[in-house]
Structures are given as C-alpha cells and as structure tokens.
Amino acid sequence: MKTILLLAASNIFMTFAWYGHLKFKFLEGKSLLTVIVVSWGIAFFEYCLMVPANRGGYLSGEFSGYQLKIIQECITLAVFVVFAALVLKEKITWNYGVSFALILLAVWFATAFKPGATPPSGH
Numbered sequence: 431m432k433t434i435l436l437l438a439a440s441n442i443f444m445t446f447a448w449y450g451h452l453k454f455k456f457l458e459g460k461s462l463l464t465v466i467v468v469s470w471g472i473a474f475f476e477y478c479l480m481v482p483a484n485r486g487g488y489l490s491g492e493f494s495g496y497q498l499k500i501i502q503e504c505i506t507l508a509v510f511v512v513f514a515a516l517v518l519k520e521k522i523t524w525n526y527g528v529s530f531a532l533i534l535l536a537v538w539f540a541t542a543f544k545p546g547a548t549p550p551s552g553h
Contacts, residue, residue, distance in 0.1 A: 437480070453517050
C-alpha cells in the first residue's frame with residue numbers, strides 16, 4: 431500500500447508539473463524557459479516520491495518492473511481525470527471513460543498473475 435500511496439502522491443506533482451502551467455496565472459506572459467524551470471522545480475518533488483515508490487515496491491518483491499509501470503500509468507490517468515475536471519474544467523467523455531476502463535483492465539491483467547506464471551487454461 432505504501433508503494434501505491436507514494437505513486438499517487440508523485441503523480442499529483444507530475445501532473446501539476448506537466449499541465450499546471452496551462453492555468454497558473456503567475457506564469458502568464460512568461461518565457462518558455464521560465465515555464466520549463468518552474469515545471470522542473472515541481473517535478474523534483476515527483477522524483478523524490480517516485481524513486482522510493484519504485485525502489486521499495488520492486489526490491490521488496492511486491493511488484494515487478496512491469497507491474498510498477500502499468501500501475502503507475504493507471505494512477506497517472508486517475509490523477510489527470512481529477513485534475514482535468516477541477517483545474518482545466520474539462521469533462522470526461524464516453525470514449526475517454528472506455529479508454530480508462532481498458533487501462534484498469536490492463537492493471538488487473540498485470541497484477542492478477544505471478545510474473546512468469548502461465549495464464550489459466552480453458553480446461
């Protein structure tokens with residue numbers, strides 16, 4: 431659970447680093463270089479959380495590298511959906527909902543079976 435919480439927190443920072451500048455009033459009219467430096471400053475905190483999340487999840491044997499990446503992508507999308515609604519004021523449409531559901535299905539497939547295990551047979 432610690433790994434998942436760290437991944438979620440890191441993704442909040444990353445979403446603000448990647449997309450927050452689109453709505454930050456204090457960056458209006460600033461140069462692209464200034465926006466990049468501010469985004470890097472925010473992203474620093476993302477790395478401070480993402481690295482321990484991945485390291486702890488992997489070295490503990492709780493998750494494989496593939497599982498960590500797929501879970502992280504799902505968390506990224508979940509954080510972005512909230513961010514897009516609250517900050518960007520964008521609504522989720524049916525096609526984005528279906529896309530998100532398919533990503534959730536990918537997380538289930540990635541974590542439901544032990545790495546290297548064969549999928550269940552139809553017999």
